[in-house]
Amino acid sequence: MGLSTSTKTFAERLEDSKKDKFAQAAVARAQDTQWEKRESSREELGNWQEWRDIAESIRQHTLKHLPHYLTEFSDNVAARGGHVFFAADAKEANDYVKKIVLEKNAKKIVKSKSMVTTEVDIDPMLVSLSDDMDVLETDLAEFILQVADWDEPSHIVFPALHKNRDQIREIFAAKLGYEGDNDPVNLARCARDTMRKLFLKSEVGITGCNFAIANTGDINLSTNEGNADLTISIPKTQIVLMGMERIVPSIKEAEILDNMLARSAVGQKLTTYVTFAGQKADDESDGPEDFHVVILDNGRSNAIGTEFESILQCIRCGACLNVCPVYRQIGGHAYGSIYPGPIGSVLSPVLGGYEQYGDLPYASTLCGACTETCPVKIPLHELLIAHRRVMEDDLKMHHDGSFVNMEMNAVGMGTGHPAMFGMAMNMAHAGLSMLPKAKEITVEGSLFEYGAVRKAPALAKGWTDVRDLPVAPPHKEQFRQWYKKHKAGK
Amino acid sequence: MTGTIENREKFLATLLEKRGGVELPFEAYQPISNLPETHLAHLTTDELLAIARDQAARVSANLIETTASKMNEVIAGLIEKSGGEQVMIPTTDEFDHFGIQVESNQLVQWKIGAEYRDENIMAAQNSNVAVAVAKFFLAESATIAVESEAGQGRSLHFLPTHYISVIPLSRMVARSTQAASWFEENKKPGSTLHFISGPSNSGDIEMQLVVGLHGPLEINYVIVKDL
Ligand code: SF4
Numbered sequence: 110m111g112l113s114t115s116t117k118t119f120a121e122r123l124e125d126s127k128k129d130k131f132a133q134a135a136v137a138r139a140q141d142t143q144w145e146k147r148e149s150s151r152e153e154l155g156n157w158q159e160w161r162d163i164a165e166s167i168r169q170h171t172l173k174h175l176p177h178y179l180t181e182f183s184d185n186v187a188a189r190g191g192h193v194f195f196a197a198d199a200k201e202a203n204d205y206v207k208k209i210v211l212e213k214n215a216k217k218i219v220k221s222k223s224m225v226t227t228e229v230d231i232d233p234m235l236v237s238l239s240d241d242m243d244v245l246e247t248d249l250a251e252f253i254l255q256v257a258d259w260d261e262p263s264h265i266v267f268p269a270l271h272k273n274r275d276q277i278r279e280i281f282a283a284k285l286g287y288e289g290d291n292d293p294v295n296l297a298r299c300a301r302d303t304m305r306k307l308f309l310k311s312e313v314g315i316t317g318c319n320f321a322i323a324n325t326g327d328i329n330l331s332t333n334e335g336n337a338d339l340t341i342s343i344p345k346t347q348i349v350l351m352g353m354e355r356i357v358p359s360i361k362e363a364e365i366l367d368n369m370l371a372r373s374a375v376g377q378k379l380t381t382y383v384t385f386a387g388q389k390a391d392d393e394s395d396g397p398e399d400f401h402v403v404i405l406d407n408g409r410s411n412a413i414g415t416e417f418e419s420i421l422q423c424i425r426c427g428a429c430l431n432v433c434p435v436y437r438q439i440g441g442h443a444y445g446s447i448y449p450g451p452i453g454s455v456l457s458p459v460l461g462g463y464e465q466y467g468d469l470p471y472a473s474t475l476c477g478a479c480t481e482t483c484p485v486k487i488p489l490h491e492l493l494i495a496h497r498r499v500m501e502d503d504l505k506m507h508h509d510g511s512f513v514n515m516e517m518n519a520v521g522m523g524t525g526h527p528a529m530f531g532m533a534m535n536m537a538h539a540g541l542s543m544l545p546k547a548k549e550i551t552v553e554g555s556l557f558e559y560g561a562v563r564k565a566p567a568l569a570k571g572w573t574d575v576r577d578l579p580v581a582p583p584h585k586e587q588f589r590q591w592y593k594k595h596k597a598g599k
Numbered sequence: 600m601t602g603t604i605e606n607r608e609k610f611l612a613t614l615l616e617k618r619g620g621v622e623l624p625f626e627a628y629q630p631i632s633n634l635p636e637t638h639l640a641h642l643t644t645d646e647l648l649a650i651a652r653d654q655a656a657r658v659s660a661n662l663i664e665t666t667a668s669k670m671n672e673v674i675a676g677l678i679e680k681s682g683g684e685q686v687m688i689p690t691t692d693e694f695d696h697f698g699i700q701v702e703s704n705q706l707v708q709w710k711i712g713a714e715y716r717d718e719n720i721m722a723a724q725n726s727n728v729a730v731a732v733a734k735f736f737l738a739e740s741a742t743i744a745v746e747s748e749a750g751q752g753r754s755l756h757f758l759p760t761h762y763i764s765v766i767p768l769s770r771m772v773a774r775s776t777q778a779a780s781w782f783e784e785n786k787k788p789g790s791t792l793h794f795i796s797g798p799s800n801s802g803d804i805e806m807q808l809v810v811g812l813h814g815p816l817e818i819n820y821v822i823v824k825d826l
Contacts, residue, residue: 142806156634156638162632163634173623176615186602187601190602192605193602193605195604195606195610195611196606197609197610201606249812253804267802269803273805274805297809301811301812305724305813309724327791327792333801334799334801334812338757338813339757341753341791342720342753342757353610360792361776361779364635365776375802378742379740379742381658381795381797382799383775385791386792387791389791392712392713393713393747393749394709394719395716395753396791404610410614410617413614413618414617415617
């Protein structure tokens, strides 16, 4: 799978997404639920903008001094007996992991959820090492995807969002001999029992890393399930894969970012398990005796020193996905990258290039909701525009947007003539109110507070085929009418 | 024993090249605000405890308030309610220090020493209940902070089915900021820190909250008000 999750074109993936009504409804429900949880937890904290400034300052400081912190961190890991491997790309990372697994002659590997291991495609490599190799994804969602023949994730926080309880029950029945009902509690208990047995036999544990602590050589992991904690406790060997930017000076900065992450991802004050761990001390009896950290570039350095550097501030909270109107309509799989939504639309071209991911910066309304919600203040929509500018102006990669261009020409004609523009503005609300509206109106304060149009004719059809068209707030008079009246009264 | 570092020079050279070959002079991080330190810090112990009570319910943890004289009775009651069977305790001096006595005819203790790895892990796996003392209790998020070390391994906190955390009220702080800053100065070299807020849970199936995925199915916070 790697960074790319599909061999289809963007247009083909969109067609597939349009047909998947369950996934669309699941994404909409997830966005609405998360909206409420996220916003109320931020409100409860208070001074949210100041917290964002602090988080941004930590991330920017670290990126500015990345070589310093990577040196300090790796020195500290090594001082405790651990091993650090700097990998320029996915192949180097995979080769190193393969070398360790073969050296250990390991056949039982447990993994906790990590985007970066998916990015470098570690699972197929491990599985191909021997016929009796057991690789277990231990996050419930990843476990479900694995049991479903390694289905691809569709969200960075809820990877199995596109699967319903009946589908999961069927998969468990077919693959695990599960005989219970579709109640999530029972399904989860089945997963727990299956995984616990494998955990106890595991020889190698593989984790990602939320943050790496430069001055101690510890890694910081956050999970709600506790699977990362078992992964760093039971196997004798642990391999950590981390993007090079996931570093902070000390536990004090990690603590702040952990709080920002939990509130932004799932509206919690802190994630259930937040752990700081490394190689075990000599007198400890569990934890890794062999501790390896693979620090990965894999295209991240393409952003260093450019206008895209701030994308490396990302703490993978998924909040930008959860507010994005485009993600809402097309879902995670349509992006064709393991990093979907606004973060993916900016990051994927940086990591994988414009040839493959050049469509993604156009998959945006540029409404700025992602920028506004980002806890580390990444100017996501500005970076999307910057990608478009690089492609159009610098690389002359004219985006194939014949349909879009036709629409925009029509809009250009209308807005270019004052009389036509005025007429269009006056008709807008009346016109929209006649169109069939979505029945459900999403949570208060959300993007579609006044409802949305699901099926529009003519030019707007292309839009409503894949997106909701928000209805503008009711008004008493247009700004232009108001302005005329007030100007006349002067 | 010192570990190894591979490919660092080449990797860092690429980063330097991206910056046009100019290394930025290093300055340590200077916090731009004291908000983390001041947030909730003005509240009294009673006010913080009220927040913790409310939050414990939100993270599906049972919070029980007691006094030193009743503490052991409360712990015994919780073990019984959890179904008894094997109980695991750490080997630290904190139980003696706080007068904690765990009565059970199936009591196992975490053994100090790397040679007990398998024995300790299996004893934790076979324990129905673990009892341990929290280093800190974070009121804001109803979180216990524990430090895994030789006398209480990592598995002790994650493998048993039920978990009882004994929390001297004097160890309650406003939030993770205070705990992190203490650990920054005092963490034992090589130890592991766990911040745990209630039992393991997941929302991965249709976003319905399910409690008890990998770690304990139940977590009890026993707050001892006069310790
Ligand atoms: S870009 Fe910002 S909002 Fe999106 S996942 Fe990263 S940190 Fe979260």
